[in-house]
Amino acid sequence: MKTDKMFAVRHSLSHLLAAAILEKYPKTKLGIGPVIENGFYYDFDFKKPISDTDLADIEKRVRELVREKLAFTKKIITPAQATKYFKDEPYKKELIAELKKKKASISIYETTRGTGKEKKVIFFDLCSGPHVKNTSEINPEGFKLSSLAGAYWRGSEKNKMLTRIYGLAFETKRELDEYIAMQEEAKRRDHREIGKQRKLFTFNDLIGPGLPLWLPAGTIIKDEVEKLAKEKEEEYGYLRVSTPHLAKEELFLTSGHLPHYADGMFPPMKLDDGKYYLKAMNCPIHHLIYKSEPRSYRDLPLRIAEYGTVYRNELSGTLAGLLRVRSLQMNDSHIYCTKDQIEEEFKAVMELTLFYFKLFGLTNYSFRLSLWDPKNKEKYINEPKNWKAAEEALRKILKSMNVPFVEAKNEAAFYGPKVDIQYKSVAGREETMSTIQLDFAAKERFGLTYKDANGKDNDQVFVIHRAPLSTHERFMAFLIEHYAGNFPTWLSPIQVEVLPVSEKHADYAHEVKNALRKNHVRVHLGDANETLGKRIRGAELEKTPYILVVGDKEIEAKAVNVRTRHKKETDTMPLSTFVEHITKEIKERK
């Protein structure tokens, strides 16, 4: 009930916004104005561009309209009437033509002021509703025009770009304020902010946008994640390889990437022996590793793994911190198997993925079965039979594993359907974290075969592409925001800060440091030049998991005084006990 009402409120606000815009900028043409997750938007074609400083005035006017207790009424009209109503609205006319074609009923909502004879229509819009009956149902303090953005008409870059005004809308001001506060908290956790503060990574104009530089502290975390992946993949029977960052044009023509994915790749380099491309994916090269020797059924499934660096020519406007970059290190692997092995292999990858998520404590994820769109001939290889069979196979696996999932059309890879694991970040942005893809095209393109038990050549080699730990870049972004910078001990760039009370205790502090370092604990010694309070504050701000204070008492007892991150109480224990404790914690990846 409540959500229905909010829908009507948000939708009505979008109409009032349009009404206010037409009042202020009469020559503006209207696009569409739907309800979205936390509010609404409306697309306008302004004669003269407006800027976000104009939003305050517009918001004020919308608020006045709300207070005027305006009424909304629905009217069903004929296509002919509709054309008349919207004779000066080119975008609306386009929509009407489509409704007419579909023989759908056409309705408008009128916004009126006054009653009886005084009643006057101040705005009307093509709309199927629902709306509030009267703006008195809308809390004038529960909404806010939040931002201005460009948006292509009907979402196609071939169309004109309209100006979109976004609004937030809730039932009460409190909810609105809470939402804004939540956004601010998300901003504090933003991986770009924390990455800068904690010196994890940086960018440089001379190097270029989307090309991150991993600083020492960030590299530690990245390497720990990679170590984990290598260990687990070894456990799951993967074989590790490493391959070059570029390859000849012919390779990407063979794989089909060039016709289907050319826009995503960097333009070629011309050398004396032909054109070379930076790889945007590792798969074709792994396929050639498969082919580097004759394979037998005994070799399958063959699992080839690499933390490969690939380069993608993302549009400059889409780059965002580590979430979308142009050079990326992917936790990539390709599993070559027979049709009969697909299910088991796919399940093993799902299991591994879920293991990782549990280890990192990630819970905000969902599964998406990404399907092709037969109409999109440009994007997908044209093998309808294979598409249908592969999609059905994945659907069956997901169902048999009893995991909830949604199906999404036109989200597949060009060579086959995939299961994407979508993660919702603190800021509410949804991105693909992990992906498991079924490829039925590689076998023909690359001529992948094996000798079966009868010594005959079999060409039914299926490939599973998988990247459960995403890319180092994106995964790091998620981890930073997930932990809000409070990395678990095993990932912390500095695990222990040793602080001598004064210079008299420096020798013992060194001893403590060396004992920890010998046990592969990442330890930093804070020099005694500053007050103890200040050094503790510094280590707390760095979110160091353990702070060890050593003074006369500790020297006497061969002990350390342990302060655990964000806890005021401390605990004195023998140095050996602490070493044992922390090495165990690190080993267990806690």
Place this chain on the structure above:
RNA sequence: GCCAAUGUAGCUCAGCUGGUAGAGCAACGCUUUCGUAAAGCGUGGGUCGUCGGUUCAAAUCCGACCAUUGGCUCCA
């Protein structure tokens, strides 16, 4: 790439309508040697994103470009 906004010291920011830059933190130096989230004093550091233009004079006005942010399209 497209739409809009932003860009001042390592970081966070101030600098009203044009009269050639300032704070806090950080860094460095000296004093202090301290028992659990900021000791005191001092010093250095900026061709105000870049390049042009207007002006006697530009951080401030205009243009182009670069980068970032929020969206659109795209996507791991």
